[in-house]
Amino acid sequence: MKRTLSLGAMIIALALPAxxxxxxxxxxxxxxxxxxxxxxxxxxxxxxxQHEIDQDRIRQLDQPRAAGEPKPAQQRQxxxxxxxxxxxxxxxxxxxxxSTDLTLPIxxxxxxxxxxxxxxxxxxxxxxxxxxxxxxxxxxxxxxxxREAEVDFQAAISPFADGVLILAIGEEIGDTADGIAIDTVFxxxxxxxxxxxxxxxxxxxxxxxxxxxxxxxxxxTHDLPQITRPLxxxxxxxxxxxxxxxxxxxxxxxxxxxxxxxLTVDVVNADGGAESPILGGPNADNPAxxxxxxxxDDIGESSSIxxxxxxxxxxxxxxxxxxxxxxxxxxxxxxxxxxxxxSRSLLLQSELFWAQNDINGAFGPVRNDSFGMYAxxxxxxxxxxxxxxxxxxxxxxxxxVFGPGDSxxxxxPYISYYLTEFLRLRFEYQHRExxxxxxxxxxxxxxxxxxxxxxxxxxxxxxxxR
Amino acid sequence: MTKRTMLxxxxxxxxxxxxxxxxxxxxxxxxPTLADIVRQVGGEHVKVESIMRGPENIHNVSPTPSQMMKxxxxxxxxxGGLDAEPWVPQLIKGARxxxxxxxxxGNVDVSQGISLKEVPxxxxxxxxxxxxxxxxxxxxxxxxxxxxxxxRTIANALKRTDTAHAEMFEANYEAFTQRIREMTDxxxxxxxxYRGTPVVTYHRTWPYLRDRFGLVKIAEVEPKPGISPGPQHxxxxxxxxxxxxxxxxxxxxxxxxxxxxxxxxxxxxxAVVLAQGVGAxxxxxxxxxxxxxxxxALLAAFEELGIEPQNPSVEDVKNNPEQP
Numbered sequence: 001m002k003r004t005l006s007l008g009a010m011i012i013a014l015a016l017p018a019x020x021x022x023x024x025x026x027x028x029x030x031x032x033x034x035x036x037x038x039x040x041x042x043x044x045x046x047x048x049x050q051h052e053i054d055q056d057r058i059r060q061l062d063q064p065r066a067a068g069e070p071k072p073a074q075q076r077q078x079x080x081x082x083x084x085x086x087x088x089x090x091x092x093x094x095x096x097x098x099s100t101d102l103t104l105p106i107x108x109x110x111x112x113x114x115x116x117x118x119x120x121x122x123x124x125x126x127x128x129x130x131x132x133x134x135x136x137x138x139x140x141x142x143x144x145x146x147r148e149a150e151v152d153f154q155a156a157i158s159p160f161a162d163g164v165l166i167l168a169i170g171e172e173i174g175d176t177a178d179g180i181a182i183d184t185v186f187x188x189x190x191x192x193x194x195x196x197x198x199x200x201x202x203x204x205x206x207x208x209x210x211x212x213x214x215x216x217x218x219x220x221t222h223d224l225p226q227i228t229r230p231l232x233x234x235x236x237x238x239x240x241x242x243x244x245x246x247x248x249x250x251x252x253x254x255x256x257x258x259x260x261x262x263l264t265v266d267v268v269n270a271d272g273g274a275e276s277p278i279l280g281g282p283n284a285d286n287p288a289x290x291x292x293x294x295x296x297d298d299i300g301e302s303s304s305i306x307x308x309x310x311x312x313x314x315x316x317x318x319x320x321x322x323x324x325x326x327x328x329x330x331x332x333x334x335x336x337x338x339x340x341x342x343s344r345s346l347l348l349q350s351e352l353f354w355a356q357n358d359i360n361g362a363f364g365p366v367r368n369d370s371f372g373m374y375a376x377x378x379x380x381x382x383x384x385x386x387x388x389x390x391x392x393x394x395x396x397x398x399x400x401v402f403g404p405g406d407s408x409x410x411x412x413p414y415i416s417y418y419l420t421e422f423l424r425l426r427f428e429y430q431h432r433e434x435x436x437x438x439x440x441x442x443x444x445x446x447x448x449x450x451x452x453x454x455x456x457x458x459x460x461x462x463x464x465x466r
Numbered sequence: 467m468t469k470r471t472m473l474x475x476x477x478x479x480x481x482x483x484x485x486x487x488x489x490x491x492x493x494x495x496x497x498p499t500l501a502d503i504v505r506q507v508g509g510e511h512v513k514v515e516s517i518m519r520g521p522e523n524i525h526n527v528s529p530t531p532s533q534m535m536k537x538x539x540x541x542x543x544x545x546g547g548l549d550a551e552p553w554v555p556q557l558i559k560g561a562r563x564x565x566x567x568x569x570x571x572g573n574v575d576v577s578q579g580i581s582l583k584e585v586p587x588x589x590x591x592x593x594x595x596x597x598x599x600x601x602x603x604x605x606x607x608x609x610x611x612x613x614x615x616x617x618r619t620i621a622n623a624l625k626r627t628d629t630a631h632a633e634m635f636e637a638n639y640e641a642f643t644q645r646i647r648e649m650t651d652x653x654x655x656x657x658x659x660y661r662g663t664p665v666v667t668y669h670r671t672w673p674y675l676r677d678r679f680g681l682v683k684i685a686e687v688e689p690k691p692g693i694s695p696g697p698q699h700x701x702x703x704x705x706x707x708x709x710x711x712x713x714x715x716x717x718x719x720x721x722x723x724x725x726x727x728x729x730x731x732x733x734x735x736x737a738v739v740l741a742q743g744v745g746a747x748x749x750x751x752x753x754x755x756x757x758x759x760x761x762x763a764l765l766a767a768f769e770e771l772g773i774e775p776q777n778p779s780v781e782d783v784k785n786n787p788e789q790p
Contacts, residue, residue: 159567162559197564252562260531296531301519304530341522342720383722384694420693421526422593454593457552 120155120163123455125222135443139180140173147171147449148221150189160197164207166190166220189220190243201252210243212250212264212292213310214330214351216374217241225347225378225388226414227428227447232372232394236326236353238275244268246287259297266290270314277398278324278357280316288314302338307331322358322365324397343383350375355397368404370395384418408434423452491628494540496551497524498745499607500576500616502753504544506642507621511631515540517557520745523720524604525597525692527553534560540572541565542623547577550604574623576616580606583673596690607743609674610650610757614643649754653761654679659775660768664712666703666729668721671742679761684710687717687725694722700729707733713771714738714764719746738767 127148133141148170157163166189174181192207210218216233221240233241246268253261270288272279279288294308310328330351337344353372358365372395378388392410414428426449433442493514495501501516508514517533518524524546537543537557543566545554558566558573565572582602591600606612621639625632661680668687676683685706689699707713713735717726719742726737740760741750750756767773 156568159569160564196559197562197567201562203562258535260535262531298530298532304532306531338519339521340720341519342526343722420593421597457549 118155120153120165121456123152123453123457125150125152125220125451125453127222127449127451129227129447129449131445131447133443133445135445138443141443141445145171145173150220150222157193160195162194162196164190164192164194170221201254203250205248205250206246208243208245209248210241211266211268211290211312212248213237213242213290213312213326214292214308214328214353215306215332215349216351222451222453225349225376225416226390226412227426227449228412228430230351230374230390231392231408231410231432232351232353232374235277235370235372235394235396235398236355238273238277240275242272242276242279244271244273244279244288259295262292262294262296264290264292264294266292270316272314277396278316278326278355279314280318283318285315285318285320288312302341303333303335305331305333316358324355324357326353326355326357326397328353343380345380347378347388348376353394357397359398368397370397386416387414389413406434406436408432408436422454425450491542491624492540493542493544493624494537495543496545496554497607497743499743499753499756500544500546500620502744502751503613503617503642504620504624506753507617507635507638508624509634509638511628511634512624516745518745520741520743521719521747523718524550524743525552527551529553529557529560531560533557534562537561537566538563541627542572542574544574544576544620544623546604546607547575548582548601548604549599571626574619576619577601577604577606578619579615580612582606583677584670594690596688597692598690603670603673605671605742606674608672609678610646610653610753611678612674613646613753617642617646645754649757650678653757656765657681657761660764660773662776663714663768663773664707664710666707666712666715668715668717668726671718672716672740675740675760679764681764684712687715687721687729695725700725703729704732707735713773714767716740718742735771736767738763740764 125148127150129145129147131141131143131145135141148168150166150168153163153165155163167186168189169184169186172183172185174183188208190207190209192205192209195204198204210220212218214233216224216230217237219241221229229239229241244266246266248264248266248268250262250264253263255261267287267289269282270280270284270286271282274281290310290312292308292310294306296304296306298304308328308330310326310330312326312328313323315323328351331349333346333348335346351374355368355370355372357368357370359368360366372393374390374392376388376390378386380386390410390412392412393407394409395405395407410430410432412428412430414426416424416426418424426447428447428449430445430447431442432445433440435441491508491512493501493504493508493512495504495514495516497518498516498520501514504512504514515536517529517536518527534557538561540561540563543558543561545551555568558568563572564570567573582604583606584599585602586595586598586600591598607616617639621635624635628635657679662682663680664682664684665676666685666687667676667683670686670688670691672681672683675681685703687695687700687703689695695703707729713730713733715726715730715735715737717723717737717739719739723737723739730736739747740763741747741756744750744753744756746756747759750759
C-alpha cells in the first residue's frame with residue numbers, strides 16, 4: 001500500500017513540472033501526451049527496479065546487525081545524530097559503507113603483524129659476494145664469500161617498548177701460517193629493548209646494539225651503500241663496526257628554532273669484541289662512554305643536510321693505565337629530484353675519525369694519534385640504478401699490529417642495481433694503495449655482491465641509503 | 467609566593483595550552499590527499515600538513531627527522547592504514563609522542579569502513595606475485611565515493627578532538643559529501659559513453675578509479691606489482707593491446723613514462739599520466755580536482771586518439787535511466 005502511494009506521489013511530482021514546461025511552449029497534442037506518458041511509464045519502471053535493488057542492499061546491510069553484533073545494551077554510546085549520516089546514500093552507482101564505529105581508536109593495521117598476528121615481524125637478509133684481486137696470494141680476495149645471513153625479529157613488547165633481535169651467521173676470514181682460515185660465526189648482532197616514548201622526549205635502549213658513532217657504524221652489512229665497509233671504520237672499530245652491550249639514551253634537545261637536534265649517550269662495556277682494534281677485551285675497565293650530537297635540517301623542498309659529532313672514551317686495560325679517545329665528525333647531504341623523487345637522487349656523505357690511544361711501548365704506554373676518513377657521492381640515475389664513488393684514507397690506531405706511520409688509501413667506484421626492492425646486485429672496483437711496515441704496495445680488487453631479503457617488508461630508516 | 471599568584475600560575479599552565487588546542491587542531495597526514503579532505507572537513511579551525519608532497523611513490527617514503535619534528539606538533543595523525551605506508555611506524559616512533567602511537571586516540575586510520583578490492587586469498591601470499599599488499603589494494607582514495615567514507619572518519623576524529631566545533635565539522639562533512647556526490651555523478655555521466663573502453667595500466671594503482679568510471683583493464687605494464695618490465699613482457703602487452711584494440715596506457719607520476727609511452731606508441735596510442743593522489747600533478751591540488759584532472763586527461767586522450775564511444779549495452783541502459 002505504502003509503495004503504491006509513494007509511487008503515485010512520484011508520478012505526480014515528476015509529471016506535473018513536465019506538464020508545466022510543455023504547457024508554456026505550445027498546447028500539447030495527444031501524441032505528445034501519450035509519448036510523455038510512455039516515457040514516464042518507463043521511468044517509473046526503472047525507478048521501481050532501482051528501488052528493489054536499494055531495498056536488497058538495505059536488507060544486506062541490516063543482516064550482520066541481526067546475526068552477530070552485540071545487543072544494544074552492550075554497544076557503546078553513540079553521539080546523538082551521528083548514525084543518520086553514514087547510511088545516507090550517495091547519488092553514484094555504488095554505495096560506500098562508512099563505518100559507524102565512533103569509538104575510535106581502532107586496531108592499527110599499519111606495519112607490524114602483517115599476517116603474522118602476534119608473531120614478531122620477521123625479515124631475513126642474505127648477503128653474498130665474490131671478489132677477484134690482482135693480489136693473487138691473498139686467498140681472501142679471490143673467492144666467493146658468504147658474507148652474512150641475518151634474521152631480524154621485531155615486535156612491540158608493550159605499548160611503550162619494542163623488542164629487536166638480530167641474529168647473524170657469517171664467514172669470518174682469518175690468517176694462519178698456511179694461508180687463510182674460514183670460521184663460520186653465529187652471533188647476536190643486536191638484541192635490545194627500546195622504550196620509545198619516555199617522558200621529556202627521551203628514549204632508552206638496553207641490550208646489545210650498534211653504537212651511535214657517526215653514520216656508517218649504524219649500518220648492518222646488507223644496508224651498506226657499497227660492498228665494502230669504509231676502510232677507516234674497519235681500522236677504528238673492526239671489520240663489522242662497533243656493537244657493544246650496555247644502555248643508550250637519546251634526547252631530542254628543545255631549541256628555539258624547532259629543529260631536530262638529538263643527543264645520544266651510550267654507556268656500554270669497554271669490551272670491543274675480539275676484532276676491535278682500539279677497545280680492550282672483556283677485562284678492560286668498564287664502562288665506555290659514547291656521545292653523539294646530531295642536527296638535521298631541510299634545505300628547501302628537496303634537499304636535507306645532517307651534521308653530527310661523536311666522542312668515545314674507553315679504558316683499554318684492566319688497571320685503567322691506558323685509555324682511548326675517538327672523535328668523529330659526519331656530514332650528509334641528500335637531494336631528491338622534486339619532479340621524480342623516486343628515480344633521481346644525489347647523496348654526499350663524509351666522516352672523519354681521529355683517535356688518541358695508548359699503545360704498549362718499550363717503556364710502558366705510549367700515546368698514539370691516528371686519523372681516518374671516507375667520502376662518497378652517489379647518484380641515482382634511474383629508478384633502480386645507483387652509481388657512486390668512495391674515497392678512503394686511514395691510519396691505524398692499532399699500531400701493535402701495524403707500525404706507526406702505516407696507512408692506506410683507496411678509490412672505489414661502484415654501481416648498484418635493484419631488480420626489485422628485495423633483490424640487489426652490486427659491482428665495486430677498488431684501487432688500494434698501502435704502506436705497511438715500511439713496504440709500499442697497491443692492489444686492484446673487483447667485488448660482486450648479491451643481497452636479498454625475504455619475509456616481512458623491511459622499513460628503511462632515512463639513514464639507510466639504498 | 468601567595469596563594470593567588472600560585473592559582474594564576476596554575477591557571478596559566480593548565481588552561482592556556484588547552485585553549486590553544488581548541489584554537490587550532492593541528493593535524494598531520496601521510497598524503498596530500500588526506501590533508502585536503504581534512505582541510506575541507508576541518509575548515510578554519512584545523513591546521514593540516516602532509517608528510518608526502520604528492521609526486522612520490524607512497525610505498526617508498528623514508529621519513530626524515532624534520533618530518534618527525536613536524537609530526538610531534540600534531541594532535542591527530544591521519545594515515546591510510548593497511549600496509550600501503552610501511553614507513554609510518556618509523557615516523558611515529560621518531561615523533562616520540564604517546565598520543566600518536568598505534569592504538570592511541572590521536573592515531574587515525576582512514577581505511578576503516580572501506581570495501582577493499584583485490585584482497586588476496588589465504589595461502590596466496592608470496593613475493594612470487596610481486597610486491598602485493600596483504601589486506602587488498604590500498605589505493606582506495608581513487609574512488610571518490612570512498613572519499614566520503616574517509617571524510618566521515620576524519621570528521622569523527624575532529625569532533626572527538628575539538629568538541630566545541632563539532633557542529634561545524636559535521637556541516638562541513640555534509641557539504642563535502644554533497645560536492646563529491648555531485649561531482650561523481652557529473653564525471654560518471656561524462657565517462658558513460660566510454661564505459662567498457664579497454665586500457666593498460668602501469669602499476670596496480672587504478673582499480674578503484676577504473677571501476678567507478680567504467681574502464682576495463684586488459685594488461686599491466688609491470689609483469690607483477692612493483693617489478694620492472696622486461697622486453698618480453700612489453701611485447702606481450704603490445705600484442706594484447708592490438709588484439710583488444712586498446713590505445714591508452716595509464717601511468718603514475720613516479721613510474722617510467724618511457725616504458726608506458728613505448729608500449730602505447732607501438733599500437734598508435736599514447737601514455738596518459740594520471741594523478742595517483744592530490745599533489746601528484748600541479749593541477750590536482752584538491753580532492754575534487756584530482757578526479758576532474760584525471761577524467762579530463764582521459765577524455766582528452768580518447769578524443770585525440772579518436773577512440774569511439776563504446777555502444778552502451780542493454781545492461782547499461784537498465785542501470786542508467788538518465789541516459790537516452
